[in-house]
Each structure stands twice: as C-alpha cells, then as structure tokens.
Amino acid sequence: xxxxAWNTQFPNTEVCFKNEGYFDHCPGIIFxxxxxxxxxxxxxxxxxxQDAPQYKDIVQQAWNMTVHGTPMYQxxxxxxxxxxxxxxxxxxxxxxxxxxxxxTAHALQVLxxxxxxxxxxxxxxxxxxxxxxxxxxxxxxxxxxLAHKAKSMWLKEGDENTxxxxxxxxxxxxQNTILSIKDMHGNWTTDPGQVPAxxxxxxxxxxxxxxxxxxxxxxxxxxxxxxVSADMAIMFSHxxxxxxxxxxxxDIDGGKAPGPDxxxxxxxxxxxxxxxxxxxxVVLDFLNTEVISQNQxxxxxxxxxxxxxxxxxxxxxxxxxxxxxxxxxxxxxxxxAYDSVE
Numbered sequence: 001x002x003x004x005a006w007n008t009q010f011p012n013t014e015v016c017f018k019n020e021g022y023f024d025h026c027p028g029i030i031f032x033x034x035x036x037x038x039x040x041x042x043x044x045x046x047x048x049x050q051d052a053p054q055y056k057d058i059v060q061q062a063w064n065m066t067v068h069g070t071p072m073y074q075x076x077x078x079x080x081x082x083x084x085x086x087x088x089x090x091x092x093x094x095x096x097x098x099x100x101x102x103x104t105a106h107a108l109q110v111l112x113x114x115x116x117x118x119x120x121x122x123x124x125x126x127x128x129x130x131x132x133x134x135x136x137x138x139x140x141x142x143x144x145x146l147a148h149k150a151k152s153m154w155l156k157e158g159d160e161n162t163x164x165x166x167x168x169x170x171x172x173x174x175q176n177t178i179l180s181i182k183d184m185h186g187n188w189t190t191d192p193g194q195v196p197a198x199x200x201x202x203x204x205x206x207x208x209x210x211x212x213x214x215x216x217x218x219x220x221x222x223x224x225x226x227x228v229s230a231d232m233a234i235m236f237s238h239x240x241x242x243x244x245x246x247x248x249x250x251d252i253d254g255g256k257a258p259g260p261d262x263x264x265x266x267x268x269x270x271x272x273x274x275x276x277x278x279x280x281x282v283v284l285d286f287l288n289t290e291v292i293s294q295n296q297x298x299x300x301x302x303x304x305x306x307x308x309x310x311x312x313x314x315x316x317x318x319x320x321x322x323x324x325x326x327x328x329x330x331x332x333x334x335x336x337a338y339d340s341v342e
Contacts, residue, residue: 010032011174012032012033012034012177012179012192013030013031013032013033014030014031014033014179014180015028015029015030015031016028016029016031016180031179031180031190033179033192042262043083043087043261043262044258044262045086045258045262045263045264045266045267046090047254047266047270048140048141048142049086049089049090050266050270051137051140051141052089054089055089056271056274058085058086058089059082059085059086059271059274059275060271060274061085062078062081062082062084062085063078063081063082063271063274063275063278065078065081067081070285071278071281071282071285072282072285072286074278074282075278075279075282076261078275078278079261079263083261083262101135101138101139101141101142103138104131104134104135104137104138104139105135105138105139107131107134107135108128108131108132108134108135111124111127111128111131112128114128115128178192178195179192179195180192180195181195181198181199183198183201183202184198184201184202184205240283240284240287242276242280242284245279245280245283245284246272246276246280249265249268249269249272249279250265250269252264252265253265254266254269312329315329316329
C-alpha cells in the first residue's frame, strides 16, 4: 500500500514479489527508477479547444482546403490539416493552461481589490467584469483538461474535483508505465528504454513478416466455393444512411479513447455541420463497395460478433448427441489467424 505522497516523490517505482520460501509471506523487492525521458507524444484532441472563440473557424478553414483523391484519402488529409491547425491553436492559446488560469485569477483579484477601494469607478468595474470572463474561460479550460487527462467522470456533488483529477491523472500515469518486462526468451528487461523493443520483437514474431516463398492464392480454388453476388452485397449495405452514421457517432461517449489519429467522437459532434458530409461520404463509400461475407458476423448490419460465440456453444452442445456423424472443432489462436495477413 502506498499513498499520494509516495507517488509524488517516487513516481517511477515498482515492486517484484519473490516466492515465499520458508517465510510465511512473499518478500518484495522495491525498485526505484530515475526520471524517465518522455519521447514525442502523439496528437490527441482535447475538448477544451472547443471553447476557443475562433475554434470553428479554424477547423472549417483547415477542413475546406482542396484535396484530390479518393474519399478516404481526402478525409485523412483533411484531418491532418485540422491537426496542424489545432496544434497551433493549442500552442498560442493553451500552451501552459495552469499558468494561464493562475495569471487570470491573479489579475481578477487585483482588480476586485481595487474596485473595493473605489466602488464608484466605472472603468475599474468594466475591467473587473472582463477579467472575470477571462478567468472563467481559463478555469473551465483547465478543469476540462484535467477531466480528460484523468479519464474520470465529473462528480455532480462536492467541489470542482481538482484534487481528485490530479490524483487520478497520477494513478493513470503509474498504471500505464511499464518499467520492466520479461521478453519472449524468458529474460527480464529492467531498462525502461528497452521495453518498447521487447514488445516489437514479440509481435514481429507473432504476426510474422513478409516472405518470398509464400504460396499465392489460387483464384480457381476460390471460385469453386460460395461467392457473394452483387445482389447480396447490395442487400448487406443498402440500408445504411447518413442518419445511421450520425447515430453511431453520437452513441460514442465523448470521453472515450480516440482512434489512432487522435480524434474522438467529441470532435466530430462539435463540428458536424462542417465535417459531417465528408465523413458520411467516406463511410458510405466504404460500406457500399466492400464485399462482406455471410460468416463475417461482426461486419453485417444488425449482427454482432457475440452471435458467433452463441453459435459455437450450440455446436459444442450438439457434439454430445450419439446420432451425430464424426466431426471436429478447431480453435485458432492469434498467430494462426493472422500470420498470412500483410
């Protein structure tokens, strides 16, 4: 058990428990690591940017830049343009959000003290009102930033949860930090800088690499099996509409983890009038052109991947019947399922 003071003073620590041996408990060894160098962080959208007065104009200007290519390529490039514009907005308006909040709070305090000495001064009263608005904007942005970093729901009762968010952020940082790991050969890697290489080595082995001696797919054999006809493909995709896409995006909570591009659902919800048509176009283009087989339950409209598990359970139960013919059930692991996919 450790407390908040320990987390603050020794953020990069871990404990390894050994076998109990002749003790009545498992001895633990505490390792304290020095400060870890943080590499370049990927882009991540923060909802606090939406409170900037020029936010929608910045997004619209970046999104409307002319891009030629397929619908998917256009949306990807437009999101990259928006990403560059938002990084600039963050640097200019949200560079040090805690310092900005403290600065506006101090300016408001000074003006309020001056106003108490001269209550009839209209000029000071106007400045105090403007300073109050600036502080509220900065304070709201800071709380939004802390809530997003903490990945915690806002408490409806009590104070503004600032201390709670700070502790939650620290807890998440500790949980997401891997200081040592056992590699695929059974050796412990205790250098935090080598941990990413251990992950990379394992998944390169697990998923495989390109090989020149791989047997190509024989189209003659494929065509002998059941194929999806044009009518079937239309049946699978014709029911999707722009409204379906919008409903799906609105069903995703804005606080959920974003995709690889760093944009969460809160971004698309906030500027749907500007980006909605482009997003719907690329999604509908994908759904209307991709051929989906009947056994790909996770991709067929109104069907779920859990249905495959239910079918499997029914099949296993049916194996107990004496009247059944000979059969077998094959379970594929990750490597067997994906080692031929490049």
